[in-house]
Amino acid sequence: MRPCFHPRLVNDHFGDPTLFIPFLYEKRALMFDLGDVCPLSSRDILKLTHIFVTHTHVDHFIGFDHVLRILLGREKSLHLFGPPGFLQNVEGKLAGYTWNLVENYSNEFSLNVTEINVDSMVRKVYRCRNRFEATGTEYKALFQRKLLEESSFSVHAVHLDHKIPCLGLSLKEHFHVNVLKDRLKGLNLPVGPWLKKFKDAIYNKENEETLFKVVWNEGSQKYKKEFLLGELKKKIVRITPGQKIVYITDIRYTPENVERVIDFARDADSLFIEASFLDAEQKTAYEKYHLTARQAGSLARQAGVKQFKLFHFSPRYTHNPELLYQEAEAAFSNP
Ligand SMILES: [Zn+2]
Ligand SMILES: [Zn+2]
Known part of the structure; x- marks a missing residue:
């Protein structure tokens, strides 16, 4: 199985926590946390x-500032989610600069910011051309762990x-569409942009009786083949369970946190988890x-x-990070 998401930590294990999650066949990415992102290319940030x-x-x-600077003047809406007090934090950052020249920008850049309180979510939009002044509360909803739902995946949070309050985060792919390359070959179909359309049709659970057109170019020649969506799906696709990625950082080992993390991270394919100290310094870890x-x-x-x-x-x-790996590995394999 080839997962759709390939998460990677932006910095090494001593650096700022930030998980960059690019999509496999799209120029798109999500990110958990926003520490130092200088190692990311502008292309990735875009x-x-x-x-x-x-x-x-x-x-x-x-x-935040680094990302904002690269996106300024772009035609883009960036969605940010954060814990209680987040709107004020973002407003504080934006208030640190002078925005007297942005009204003339030809592109519309905006920040779509959602604060996740224990039982509610509040969203405000800050438009660059409006000097990033909020135009009032645009959205308020109950918080029931779900932050984002799209056809192929969802993002959830839990307060720790x-x-x-610090958010634990998860990304769940609903199911995974595996295109079988040898079957494609058997039908004389090339890989190409049509595959994304085809997968979207499956994720969106479109009617399997609809006609799906596979269109591609070879040199100056245009080709087209038509299939019933369900028929093509049967021929070239294997559906497998989607992957679950969980990100947990900056929490104290309390019974309540433990219970929440175990429930939230249950059966994850990949868990990214902080390990700030060795167990010999459990007291320091607890105090911090x-x-x-x-x-x-x-x-x-x-x-x-x-x-x-x-x-x-x-x-x-710094001189013995392997001790942290060894200790965690031992606790993972032996109760
Ligand atoms: Zn931290
Ligand atoms: Zn912290």
Whole structure:
């Protein structure tokens, strides 16, 4: 199976936490957290449509200015989600600059910002041409863990305790459409942009009796073949369960957090989880509202995840980061 999402941490395990999640066949990406994003190319930053921020400690939010600068003047709407107080945090950032020349920009750039409170979501839109002044509350809804729903995936959040509310995040692909390359060959069909349209039709559960046109070019020659959607699906596709990616960072190991994380990360294919300290420094970890590597490995095991990846190491382990991996691995494989 070839997953549609290929998440990668932007920085190494000592750097700011940020998970970049590009889509396989599209110039599009999501991101969990917004720490230092300088290692990302402008091309990658331009792919971003939605950024989900766990909390606004500086190591999780300092990348805001960098992203804003690259997107300014573009025809784009960037969606940002964050914890309670997020609208004020974003407004504070925007108020730090002077916006007297933006009215003449030919493109419409806007920030679509949603604050996730414990039981409600509030959204405001900040338009660049309007000097990023909010035009009032545009949306208010109940918060029931779901932040975003699209035809092929959804993003969920859970509130966790980091002395302040901190969001745990997950991305779930509804199901995965695998195109079987040898079957394509058998039908003399090339790979190409039509595959995305075809997959979208399946994700959108379009009527299988509708006619689907496969169109492609070879040199100056145009080709077209027609199939019933359901018939082509049967011939070239295998449907498998979609992947689940979970991102947990900056939490204290309390019974309530543990229960929530295990439930939220249940059976994930990939769990990205912080491991700031070794268990020998459990007391420090607790006082700083962070996890130890043993706690991270144990959470991964209890949630039954397939694999996990650690990040957010304290700089005190600069010379022996392998100890954190070993400790987490041991807790993951042996209760
Ligand atoms: Zn923090
Ligand atoms: Zn942090």
